[in-house]
Amino acid sequence: MPDRKRLPPSPAPRPEAPVRAERFRAALQTRVLGRAGLGDAENFRALILEKGEAALRDGDELVLPLSGPVMGWIPWRDGMRLELGAGAQGTHLLLGASTLDRVLQRRAEASQLRFMVERSSFMRLGAGNSASDAVAACFTGILAETLRPGPMSAAVVESLLHILLVHLHRNLPAGHGAGAQPGAPKTLSSQFTALVESHFRKHWTVARYAGELGISRDRLNDICLRAYGRPPARLIRERQLLEARIYLASSPLSLGQVAGVLGFAGAAQFSRFFKSLQGQSPARYRLDLRRFSQVDASSQNALHAWP
Numbered sequence: 001m002p003d004r005k006r007l008p009p010s011p012a013p014r015p016e017a018p019v020r021a022e023r024f025r026a027a028l029q030t031r032v033l034g035r036a037g038l039g040d041a042e043n044f045r046a047l048i049l050e051k052g053e054a055a056l057r058d059g060d061e062l063v064l065p066l067s068g069p070v071m072g073w074i075p076w077r078d079g080m081r082l083e084l085g086a087g088a089q090g091t092h093l094l095l096g097a098s099t100l101d102r103v104l105q106r107r108a109e110a111s112q113l114r115f116m117v118e119r120s121s122f123m124r125l126g127a128g129n130s131a132s133d134a135v136a137a138c139f140t141g142i143l144a145e146t147l148r149p150g151p152m153s154a155a156v157v158e159s160l161l162h163i164l165l166v167h168l169h170r171n172l173p174a175g176h177g178a179g180a181q182p183g184a185p186k187t188l189s190s191q192f193t194a195l196v197e198s199h200f201r202k203h204w205t206v207a208r209y210a211g212e213l214g215i216s217r218d219r220l221n222d223i224c225l226r227a228y229g230r231p232p233a234r235l236i237r238e239r240q241l242l243e244a245r246i247y248l249a250s251s252p253l254s255l256g257q258v259a260g261v262l263g264f265a266g267a268a269q270f271s272r273f274f275k276s277l278q279g280q281s282p283a284r285y286r287l288d289l290r291r292f293s294q295v296d297a298s299s300q301n302a303l304h305a306w307p
Contacts, residue, residue: 018099018154019161021146023091026052026084033082033092042097043076044117046164048125048139052088056120057081069125071135073168075118091139095161098249098289103161105246111193111239113165115228116172123171131167138164188213189227192220193235200239201263206232241277244270248286255282 024031033045049068056064056072059079066072068090074080076094100117104110125132138160145153145160195209209232210220224232240262247258259270274282 018102018157019093019095019142019146021091021093021143023143024084024089026086026088030086031084031088033084034080042100043094044097044100045072045074045076045082045092045094046139046161047072047074047082047090047092048136049088049090050136051090053085054088055083055085057083064120064122066122069132071123071125071164071168073117073121073165075120091143093139093142093161098245099158099161101242101245101249103158103165104242105250109166109169109197110242111197111235112190113169114239114242115193115235116169117165119229121168121172123168129171131170135164135167138167185223185226188215188220189223192224192232196236196239200236200243201261203263204236206236209236237273237277241274244274244282245278245285248282249289258282 024033048071049066051068053068054066055062056066056074057080058077063080068088082092104113123129123131123135125135141160142157145157191213192209195212199209206220207217210217213220215223221231224230224235228235230238244258244262247253247261251258253261254267255270256267259265259267262270264270264273271281271283274285278285280288
């Protein structure tokens with residue numbers, strides 16, 4: 001038999017973590033945290049300020065002063081910065097929309113968490129909050145996985161991020177949780193998101209959702225505007241968009257197949273829907289994800305290179 005040349009084994013891929021994470025200690029002067037160079041168009045910052053003072057700014061405008069101990073979740077835009085006062089101590093994370101999509105994908109509570117993460121939220125920590133230790137442990141675990149990534153680090157980090165978001169959701173004002181009175185607006189808003197989670201692929205109308213809840217379409221519209229700042233039709237489309245982004249990022253399905261799974265008549269209708277919300281076609285979105293993934297792999301995730 002002719003000799004066959006054996007190809008050298010491919011090098012094992014370097015474990016990667018899906019977030020940027022850094023421990024901070026501001027010594028004798030103010031330190032400013034800006035935006036890291038992530039490929040995603042949308043970015044989110046989470047932080048735990050264990051002690052000291054900080055200020056969230058958007059351009060030259062003071063948005064919110066912070067005093068530890070506190071946890072914060074902030075949709076991060078260009079021009080935003082976090083000013084850490086002298087003596088401030090804690091940990092901060094930065095993640096992109098694609099990571100957040102993976103954290104939320106196909107979970108029963110995805111709709112409720114998705115609506116929450118679109119706005120800044122803060123949780124006071126300390127002796128009066130039973131979740132303080134669990135929240136601190138999540139930040140410690142995420143930091144450890146990013147500094148010393150190992151097999152399945154991404155899965156560990158994404159699981160810890162999910163736990164953080166659940167604790168943050170539990171901390172929302174009374175009425176969002178199990179203790180809310182039936183028929184109360186905040187109870188109905190949670191019931192609506194649960195219905196969306198179960199039926200968004202069926203393309204129910206807003207009137208159908210309202211009927212299932214036993215209320216009028218106008219009342220559902222008012223409830224959603226008060227609870228989430230968007231009308232119900234927009235919330236339904238955002239949930240469909242989230243699922244579409246998950247399939248485009250993590251499945252080999254063609255655009256036509258993704259359209260079918262999500263209940264669209266065809267690839268053309270799906271493409272129009274996706275572009276109207278995302279600002280780019282699904283084909284371009286998938287191409288950009290692959291390109292950013294290649295860039296991240298070539299740079300070996302350079303977690304130490306924090307701005």
